[in-house]
Amino acid sequence: MPAIQETVDQVRQIDVDQYKYGFVTDIESERAPKGLSEDIVRFISAKKNEPEWMLEWRLDAYRRWLTMTEPAWSRVQYPKIDFDDLYYYSAPKSTSGPKSLDEVDPELLAMYEKLGIPLREREILAGVEGASDRRVAVDAVFDSVSVVTTFKEELKKAGVIFCAISEAIREYPEIVKKYLGSVVPVTDNFYATLNSAVFSDGSFVYIPEGVRCPMELSTYFRINERNTGQFERTLIIAEKGAYVSYLEGCTAPMRDENQLHAAVVELVALEDAEIKYSTVQNWYPGDKDGKGGIYNFVTKRGDCRGDRSKISWTQVETGSAITWKYPSCILRGDDSQGEFYSIAVSNGYQQVDSGTKMLHLGKNTKSRIISKGIAAGRSDNTYRGLVSAHRKASGARNFTNCDSLLIGDKCGAHTVPYIESKNASAVFEHEATTSKIADDQLFYCLQRGLSSEEAVALIVNGFVKDVIQQLPMEFAVEAQKLISISLEGSVG
């Protein structure tokens, strides 16, 4: 039997049922009734003690959403979602913020442990001073409410605001009003509009002028409530000359029903500011027959609003049944830069349609796209990207590199690049390759004593190296592990 045939058979046998994070904690939650209506929007707003203007903003979004239809252009297939059959709000019962770790539900702490939140971060959560100089602040989002926020004091000293968006709406209404919806407009797309109406929580980060955020900011999202759509909303603002690196990591428990996740992330970088946003996404991908799994319909966009600003997206996507996600950059300021580094791994019946948009508006703007797609099992993996130059974007430069790696012969990899240039001086380069793990490459590794599983892990890790290097240290090791776990059983 040729090695590749063996690979195919073994991919087929992969037991995605043994999803590592498939467990459910039973913390009683408080949730809104099923379905969506103006009343539900009011309920969510009231739960969050929101001011009137925020409620109006949500209601406006809701009314617009009613007039919109779901997009159908992406290369993913799924049964029609009944939006009236979903819960739109769910929160752990004890919603008053804990003063200390003793007040945190022990089940929740146990969950962090199961999730394998890095020991050092757990120590931070537990208030233990680490030996390392580098620190991470964790704003843990458990379902929809921020439960623990650490390092707040130190961040405050630097003038950095890092809190739940609901808190920001109450405490910093002027900043929120100014920036919320300014990058992803309320009517941007079906899911973003839905999110605008019903978002329950998420993170808010504000870095004042000239401040380099003293630590990496990190959030763990977790979906824990049966049939609950998660509508996170994140807003990050870096003022002139500010710098911040934000890490987002996700896991979710096992579910029969599909869970809808429609987050919106907005980044604003003013003059000379830099924002680095990294994601490791590991939601439940569905079982081996393609049943269940998260629908991940996310709108992430950064606005390089000031001259010489820079926004960098790095993502490692291994989970979800369906991923529909295009972290993008609007290169508005002159000499601004956008980057997109992506690893998308699909196995089983997963469908990924992901990529980026680099919109060059300012002069001498630069962008760089490195995308690595790995498809195994019966999965479909599409890169979809747009690079455009406005007619005033003289000297715009883009370099795009899209590589796809196929494992087995039941999966698919697709590259759909859109390039639009309205300025003659723009220079856009596009490179793309598609390769299979070759029989002879595998045999070479086997002959040296590696198992086929080790061989695939080695070859895949080599394939994604350029992107892994872009991740903050905290995530690089975790991400490599995750990729190996995701392809576990694909051979060997």
Next chain:
Amino acid sequence: MLEIKNLHASIDGKEILRGVDLVVPTGEVHAIMGPNGSGKSTLSYVLAGRDGYDVTDGEIIFDGQNIVETPAEERAAAGVFLAFQYPLEIPGVATMTFLKAALNAQRKARGEDELTTPDFMRRVKAASEKLNVTQEMLRRPLNVGFSGGEKKRNEILQMALLEPKLAILDETDSGLDIDALRIVSEGVNALRSPDRSMLVITHYQRLLDHIVPDKVHVMSAGRIVRTGGPELALELEAKGYADYAGEPA
């Protein structure tokens, strides 16, 4: 060490090996020569356990065990090493990383502890210096952009680190200039040992000037058709393979 009995193997239904009989005692170096298409490379793949070849008859007795059904990685851990004619590239994986992964995988399979990094580094350093393999080369992705000579030196370096009981060298001289051939041959000769057997597969006699075999076998149309001492190689060099054309494989 190695005893091949009446080995028949085919690929895609086409029989390439048609009853190979060969014995390589422990500590001896044997050469297999023969015209193109005689089945030399197929023999090396079948010995190493590559998928896609059907062994339809016969036995491969290695270290007292018939390994015909043994998976490639287990044969490797048991001490079978194949130096490839065309070593494969693995982009993004540093040569050093690959060496460590291979060595530790074999140690693990044999129930030995993994090497510590300092131990491993010491062994690599000792082996690489002899073969003129630089630290810079070890940091580069495995075989990516390596010259022909670098690739072959890298194969011998792996052999030195993995310390096999049986080393099969498939056309190790191909693509080497005279200086590279000398370095590689010296590397191989340094690994000759009373505990190690070698099977040197080559089309040309010139490699055997450097790696002098105990015995020379001539392969033609999927069989060993003649066996002799080192002088047989010289005879072949002078007369060519015309006498051994046989039926086309």
